Amino acid sequence: MPLLEALLAGTAQGLFYGLLAAGFAITFGVARTFNLAHGELVLLGAYAGLWLNASLGAGPLTAAAVAGLALALWAWPAQALLSRITPASELRVLTLTFGLSLLLQNLMLLSFSADYRFLDWERAEVVWRPLGVSLGAGRLTAAAAGAGLLLVLHLFLQRTRPGRALRATCQDARAAGLMGIPVERMQLLGLALGGGLAGAAGPLLATLQYVSPTVGPPLTVIALTLTIAGGVGRADGLALAGVLFGIVESLVVALAGPAWREAWLFGALLLLLQGRRTGLLRGRRAS
């Protein structure tokens, strides 16, 4: 049943993709530019998780929680760096994040070598077989964590006062300041959420695939593609975009072969850049 398999596996993978994109989207919202080092932040989280796993025997969820908290701290150096770039033109910040991506890749190569690693844990071999489809424990854990974090993020952004203030800051920082919203503190919060979500995605990634210091850029491209599709400041949009993307990716791999995976990714990005100006769920409540 390749179709059913693609549907279930793709949904699971897609929820993780949504999480992968969430940190990128929020960082984009407050920094007004793509963070090209996003994939490397995820990998830093992955290596933190691998270390916790090797030294303390932490499972992927514990590792994700700790790595998420640790990577949230990146907000302080990131904001300090951003505030030093004047004028903070988008191109200059973009160039900076590209440099940061290369720097982190090389630092990780020096520190962790180019070896491919995998987060091993006692349940890694457990396989669940709903409707005859095999889903590994790693994939299910990543999907559940992704769904859970996206839900929490969604409720935070839509239902809470700081969440609304953060969305307002993403949409128009100047207007947000005029509403009495402390914009710099909101930017710090956005960067902390962005780093934290990236960090949390890291150990989960290491249960889904082998990681090495150079696998970051495709992760960044996935996050970028989903952000364009799902919109900034909308966790539900990202979840939907992630699941759609995951399902189509699984179908492409099942029908055309794994070689087409990246072709599909870049094809989707190109298509989105042609067509959509706003996220998938934009206008849902428009009357």
Place this chain on the structure above:
Amino acid sequence: MADPEVVLEVRDVEAGYEDIQVLFGVSLAAHRGQVVAVVGPNGAGKSTLLKTIQGLLRPTRGEIRFRGERIDGLPAHAVVERGVTTIPENRLLFPEMTVRENLEVGGYSRRARPYASQSLQVVYRLFPALRARASAWADSLSGGEQQMLAVGRGLMARPALLLLDDPFLGLASALTGGFCRALREVAEEGMTILLAGHHVRRILEMAGRAYLLDAGRIVAEGPGPVLLRAPATRKALLGG
């Protein structure tokens, strides 16, 4: 020493952008519940003046006091927290938020929070169209509705001083009358309103006090209707 009724006092303020000085020693005052107008030709410095009061620009000289306390040099959000709110010229609504959410964000400041639901009812009473479109996206509104939302969002902050930059811009003339009534109504409840803009007649007619700004200097002042008939106003606005 300080007159408790004086809400805003601008003294000898100079301000501008990088190398360009726009304001040259501007002084003005606004009392509680007063509608104060600033009129003048394009480029006179009206928007710059409002931005400087709000804390979006830092004056290079002079001082600005709000209820006796110096506010020049404070960041905009801190000035909002003290009770000054601007309704900017280009509205600056949050396009990907609903009408209701825009209003809620307007009541973000700590001083406004306890009154959020009360303020919402006041805004809906002044602008019933907003209640009807509460769950519509802000950028799906008509120009007039967007302007109502901008003013409503500003009122949600429960300011003691409301700064309006060109509030009638792009508004159908049928709507401006209703707008003026709404503004007068909030002023009667004690809110001070500082209006700047191009619709000179409308603005001056409702202003208890008015200032004519030309090339960054106050060149005439007086009650609005008096200033409306003053030769200096005609000269500055009509160029002759």
